[in-house]
Amino acid sequence: MTPAQALMEEAQPIHPAPTSFWRRYVFSIDHKMIAKQFLWAGLLFLLVGGALAMLIRWQWGFPYRPVPLVGRLLFGESGVIGPATYQQIFTTHGLVMIFFAVTPVLIGTFGNLLIPLMIGARDMAFPRLNMYSFWTFLLSQLLVLASFFAPLGSAGAGWTTYTPLSTNVGMPGMGQTLVVAAIFVTGVSSTMGAVNYITTVIRLRAPGMTYMRLPLTIWGLWLTAILNALFVPVLGSAALLLLLDRSFGTEFFVAGASAVRGGGDPILWQHLFWIFGHPEVYIMILPAWGILGDVLSFFARKPHHWYRGTVWAMVLVTVLSAMVYGHHMFMTGMSPLLGEGFMLFTLLISIPSMVVVVNWVLTLWQGSLRYDTPMLFALGTVFVFGVGGLTGLFLGDISMDLYLHDTMFVVGHFHFTMAAASVMGAFTGIYFWFPKMFGRRLGERLGKIHFWFTFLGLTLVFGGQLLAGYAGQERRLFDPFQYTFIQGLRGLNRWTSYFAFALFTGQLFFVVNFFRGVFGRRAAPAGPNPWHVTTLEWTATSSPPPFHNFDRIPEVVRGPHELSNPEVRRLTGRDFAGQAELLPGDGAAAVAARKG
Amino acid sequence: MAQREERGREPAPGLVRDLTRYRRRPHGAERTAYVGMAVFLGSWAMLFVALFFAYAFLRARAPSWPPLDAPPLPRLLPGLNTLVIAASSAAVVRATRSQELRRPRGVTAALAAAVVLGAIFLLVQGVVWSGLWRQGLVPAGGPYPSVFYAFTAFHALHVVVGLAALAWLAVRARAGGESLRTDVRLWGWYWHFVGVVWGVLYLTVYLA
Ligand code: HEM
Ligand SMILES: [Cu+2]
Numbered sequence: 001m002t003p004a005q006a007l008m009e010e011a012q013p014i015h016p017a018p019t020s021f022w023r024r025y026v027f028s029i030d031h032k033m034i035a036k037q038f039l040w041a042g043l044l045f046l047l048v049g050g051a052l053a054m055l056i057r058w059q060w061g062f063p064y065r066p067v068p069l070v071g072r073l074l075f076g077e078s079g080v081i082g083p084a085t086y087q088q089i090f091t092t093h094g095l096v097m098i099f100f101a102v103t104p105v106l107i108g109t110f111g112n113l114l115i116p117l118m119i120g121a122r123d124m125a126f127p128r129l130n131m132y133s134f135w136t137f138l139l140s141q142l143l144v145l146a147s148f149f150a151p152l153g154s155a156g157a158g159w160t161t162y163t164p165l166s167t168n169v170g171m172p173g174m175g176q177t178l179v180v181a182a183i184f185v186t187g188v189s190s191t192m193g194a195v196n197y198i199t200t201v202i203r204l205r206a207p208g209m210t211y212m213r214l215p216l217t218i219w220g221l222w223l224t225a226i227l228n229a230l231f232v233p234v235l236g237s238a239a240l241l242l243l244l245d246r247s248f249g250t251e252f253f254v255a256g257a258s259a260v261r262g263g264g265d266p267i268l269w270q271h272l273f274w275i276f277g278h279p280e281v282y283i284m285i286l287p288a289w290g291i292l293g294d295v296l297s298f299f300a301r302k303p304h305h306w307y308r309g310t311v312w313a314m315v316l317v318t319v320l321s322a323m324v325y326g327h328h329m330f331m332t333g334m335s336p337l338l339g340e341g342f343m344l345f346t347l348l349i350s351i352p353s354m355v356v357v358v359n360w361v362l363t364l365w366q367g368s369l370r371y372d373t374p375m376l377f378a379l380g381t382v383f384v385f386g387v388g389g390l391t392g393l394f395l396g397d398i399s400m401d402l403y404l405h406d407t408m409f410v411v412g413h414f415h416f417t418m419a420a421a422s423v424m425g426a427f428t429g430i431y432f433w434f435p436k437m438f439g440r441r442l443g444e445r446l447g448k449i450h451f452w453f454t455f456l457g458l459t460l461v462f463g464g465q466l467l468a469g470y471a472g473q474e475r476r477l478f479d480p481f482q483y484t485f486i487q488g489l490r491g492l493n494r495w496t497s498y499f500a501f502a503l504f505t506g507q508l509f510f511v512v513n514f515f516r517g518v519f520g521r522r523a524a525p526a527g528p529n530p531w532h533v534t535t536l537e538w539t540a541t542s543s544p545p546p547f548h549n550f551d552r553i554p555e556v557v558r559g560p561h562e563l564s565n566p567e568v569r570r571l572t573g574r575d576f577a578g579q580a581e582l583l584p585g586d587g588a589a590a591v592a593a594r595k596g
Numbered sequence: 597m598a599q600r601e602e603r604g605r606e607p608a609p610g611l612v613r614d615l616t617r618y619r620r621r622p623h624g625a626e627r628t629a630y631v632g633m634a635v636f637l638g639s640w641a642m643l644f645v646a647l648f649f650a651y652a653f654l655r656a657r658a659p660s661w662p663p664l665d666a667p668p669l670p671r672l673l674p675g676l677n678t679l680v681i682a683a684s685s686a687a688v689v690r691a692t693r694s695q696e697l698r699r700p701r702g703v704t705a706a707l708a709a710a711v712v713l714g715a716i717f718l719l720v721q722g723v724v725w726s727g728l729w730r731q732g733l734v735p736a737g738g739p740y741p742s743v744f745y746a747f748t749a750f751h752a753l754h755v756v757v758g759l760a761a762l763a764w765l766a767v768r769a770r771a772g773g774e775s776l777r778t779d780v781r782l783w784g785w786y787w788h789f790v791g792v793v794w795g796v797l798y799l800t801v802y803l804a
Contacts, residue, residue: 011624125628191639199632203624229639237646244746249736252650252746264739268653272646 001552004207008553012122012204017547029127030547031112034134036437038108039430041134041141043514046101046423052093054504057461059086061497063479083478087156088175090476092144094159095179097419098284099186100141105426106287107190107228108137111197111221113433117537117545118215120206120554120580125199129192136189143182147175155179158476160277163253163269167245177246184239187232194232197225206536206580208556212311213579215535215560216304219311220290223318224283230322231279238272267332274325282321284418285385288425289314289356292378294560295428296360298533299375300367301575303561305359313352313359320349330401339398346396353389357382368564372531373447374432380455381424387459388416391466406476409469412462420458427454427510435526436537438518439544446513453506457499464496532576534562539578554580626778633782637789644793647747648800654739663740667731670724674802677720678795684713685791688762688784691769695780700772703780707766710787714759721752747797754790762787 001009018024028034058067059081066072071079081089112130116123124130147154152173157166161180164170201222205214214222244250251264297304304310326334326342360382369375391413394400404410427450435441469475473486473493480486480493517523529538537545540554562568562577569575571583622630655661662668687710694702725748735745761783769776 007624011628126632129632191636195632195636195639198635199628202631203628229635230642233639233641233643234646237643237650240750241647241650241746244735244742250742250746251736251738252654252742264742265654265657268650271653272650275646275649 002207002555005553005555008204008207012553014122014548027131029123029131031116031124031127031130032437032544032549034130035109035111035113037134038104038112038137039437041138042101042104042108045096045141046105049093049096049101050504050507052089052096054501055081055089056086056093057497057500059089059478060480061494063481084156085153086478087476088154091155091158092148092179095155095183096144098159098280099183100144102284102418102422102426103186103190104137106284106422106429107193107221107224108134110217110287110291110426110429110433111193111225113437114217114537115197115200115221116204117436117541117549118218118535119201119204119209120536120540120550120556121200121204122549122553124196125203126196129196133189133192133196136192137186140182140186140189143178143185147178147182150175150178160273161242161269162273163242163245163266164255166242166269167254169254177243180239180242180246184236184243187236187239190228190232191236194225194228197221198229201225206554206556208580210556212308213556213559215290216293216307216310216314217287217290219314220286220288220293223314224286227279227283227286227318227321231276231283234272235276235280238269238276241272242269267329270329270332271325274328277328278325279321281414281418282317284422285425286314286318288381288385288422288428291425291429291432292360292381293356293363294535295374295378295432296363296382297561297563298531299370299372299378300364301370301563302363302367303559303563305362305365307559307561310356310359313355316352317349317356320345320352324349327396327401330398331405343396343398347393350389350393350396357386357389372431373442373444373451374428374531376448376451376455377424377428377431380451381421381428384416384420384424384455384458384462387463388413388418388421391416404469406474407469408465408473408475411475412464412466412469415458415462415465420462424454424458427451432531433537434517435530436543436545439525440517440520440523441526441530442513442517443523446509450506450509450513453503453509457503457506460499461496461503464492464499468492468496532574534576534578535560536579540580556580557582622778629778629782633785637785641789641793644796647750648796651743651747651800654743658739661740663738666737666740667728667733669744669802670727671802673720673724674798677717677724678798680713680717680720681791681794684710684717685788687713688787692780692784695769695777698772700769703769703776704766707762707769707780711759711763711766714755714762718752718755718759721748724748744801747801751790751793751797754793758783758787758790 018028018030024030025033028037055067058065064080066079067075067081071081075081075085112124115121144154150173152171152175154175155161155166155171155178157163157171157176161183166176166180201214201218241250241252245252245254245264253264253266253269255263255266293304293310324342324345326338327346330339330342364379391409395404395410395413431442431447468489471486471489471492473480473489481490526543528542530543531538533539536550536554536556541550556579558577558579560579562579564575565577568577568583577583687706691703691706691710694700694706725745728744733741733744735741765776765779765783769780
């Protein structure tokens with residue numbers, strides 16, 4: 001053991017695994033268990049959010065017709081969705097998906113599972129805080145569920161919760177208050193998580209795990225945590241002020257009735273929301289970028305192309321993402337000069353984004369591709385993110401945005417990026433790390449069917465949205481076809497709905513696969529390293545890892561993508577070498593170097 | 597090991613010499629806790645940054661600030677309060693230092709002083725609130741009182757949390773013990789943070 005290893009060992013002693021049911025599964029402080037808790041909680045709400053989406057699509061495919069199966073149950077005698085209910089459906093769909101489904105899966109699950117395992121630590125820096133973070137998150141989910149049963153129904157001001165619609169003037173019900181409170185509480189949970197993630201990466205990297213040897217997944221998660229730490233509190237303070245407006249009669253967001261006293265300003269909400277909101281979109285894509293960076297390299301059996309470039313591009317995107325929020329507000333009457341500034345930075349962001357994408361493509365270039373399910377999902381993610389990013393350029397241009405703002409084009413754009421790319425990125429991660437979490441692989445056949453349903457479904461549904469928006473259909477309309485100029489889009493909307501139903505049904509393959517993988521006993525154990533890759537969680541411990549992760553804290557000797565190196569092949573007969581693996585030849589020299 | 601043997605001895609007089617001799621370098625877990633607290637406070641500061649942004653935004657758009665019919669905010673009492681909370685912070689610095697020197701009594705005394713000063717701060721703040729309330733300034737009277745009450749109340753909430761923590765630390769400190777070192781330090785940071793926020797609040801909401 002090297003001195004550096006000994007120091008880390010001393011700082012992170014092995015504790016005996018807890019044995020009682022409650023300590024193991026419920027009030028666990030083990031980051032791997034907390035990751036699973038986030039996974040279950042997130043997937044459950046993904047189902048809720050998905051079901052709500054089906055209702056929206058039903059309304060647009062078949063307005064005023066009773067919803068089959070569940071209509072009478074949910075919407076009373078007629079079984080038809082009413083305008084007020086419809087408003088709540090699309091609002092809670094958006095909120096549930098963003099804050100309570102994709103965020104917990106992408107950040108809660110992978111952040112918790114992977115940060116300690118991939119940097120060679122025994123747990124998070126603050127395991128107890130980690131547990132609180134999950135329970136706070138659960139509380140926020142319960143608040144959302146409670147809002148469904150509130151008199152006057154749940155939140156209905158859109159996921160952006162724009163004032164004055166979201167104040168008592170527009171949404172007097174208790175449901176809106178509960179949801180705003182839920183946003184605040186989930187923000188507290190995210191902040192706790194972020195503090196933990198940031199500190200863990202700074203303090204607990206194994207000896208030799210320099211920043212430039214971190215797997216890209218960790219870079220993505222770490223930058224995400226930084227954005228979370230900085231900008232979630234901004235949303236928190238907006239939510240707080242809105243709660244005060246709703247419950248204590250303050251007037252931050254309500255335009256004043258009296259000329260003497262002046263009044264609050266609804267636009268203030270938009271500023272606070274988007275100061276958080278634009279970084280939030282990168283909060284949701286950076287973990288997926290990171291996962292792609294590693295997975296594409298692993299399954300192309302090649303080192304990631306220009307690793308440093310990707311890292312710096314991701315850092316640059318993180319920085320720039322804090323400076324462009326105004327592009328959501330071109331239509332609020334902001335000064336043209338300010339608008340152009342925001343436009344400039346918005347378009348600048350696409351340069352580092354392009355560096356990331358081009359590096360993915362060059363990583364694939366001339367690789368020996370293996371098309372396992374995680375790789376299929378990764379490739380699909382590259383495609384849908386490409387479409388999402390390109391449509392963003394149109395929206396970032398002021399003169400185009402004047403036409404496209406608040407149309408389905410915006411909805412298509414952010415669904416390609418957030419819903420398609422983030423969700424497929426999350427599925428990439430789930431398929432890839434499932435063996436590490438549960439000890440068995442997910443079935444390939446079901447996985448591939450699931451992939452095609454998901455990939456084609458997402459592309460067709462959101463493609464339909466882009467087309468409808470380009471043709472002028474506005475977003476959030478209860479009955480778009482009340483406008484004659486949209487009536488021609490009935491067919492398009494109906495087809496989009498059919499594809500959406502297929503997409504939803506296709507997820508059944510995943511559910512079956514997932515339950516089989518978790519609870520089934522038939523599949524053989526996956527073994528420590530089923531994908532033959534390099535990072536610590538695969539090469540320095542078992543699947544699933546023991547409570548303390550590593551019997552001995554590993555000493556990292558190389559970067560994360562040592563693949564297809566002829567020298568390694570000569571020494572080991574394999575085409576990869578673990579990050580902490582000492583090779584026969586370099587042993588003596590390396591040991592001497594480290595001693596010196 | 598060497599540190600343990602020293603524990604029983606009285607520290608030599610002369611603060612600087614004491615510190616250089618007795619200050620131990622923080623060990624790994626402590627440093628991790630420092631980093632975590634720094635990240636947390638940085639993050640939490642953004643909450644207040646957003647509040648001040650909201651304030652600046654509303655004020656810039658208001659036809660007049662303060663509104664013509666609003667009572668003026670007092671300056672003297674809150675000004676005194678600024679001194680009180682600064683003194684309280686100083687007491688916490690004192691407590692940290694006593695902790696370094698392993699003087700449990702000193703820690704308790706300094707923390708108790710900090711708590712008393714903090715309580716005085718809240719009391720004075722209560723006087724300010726009730727005075728303004730009686731003059732007719734209520735939260736539901738437009739953005740001006742909204743900003744005033746929301747900010748001061750939110751800040752006071754942080755003071756309450758800090759007071760509870762410091763009081764609890766003061767009780768635990770009587771028993772002495774090494775493990776308190778990090779706690780005293782980190783709650784000290786928190787307390788300074790709350791003090792700095794008050795300073796900015798005083799300058800922008802009361803004075804400007
Ligand atoms: C190449 C980079 C991107 C550019 C240039 C871009 C540009 C824009 C612009 C200008 C808007 C405002 C459109 C409007 O409301 O009129 C917008 C909306 C949006 N974008 Fe992007 N975007 C990019 C990447 C992303 C990514 C990566 C995500 C998420 C992962 C994302 C998610 C969203 C969301 C959620 C909205 C709108 C939300 C709403 O109004 O409800 N964007 N984008
Ligand atoms: Cu944006």
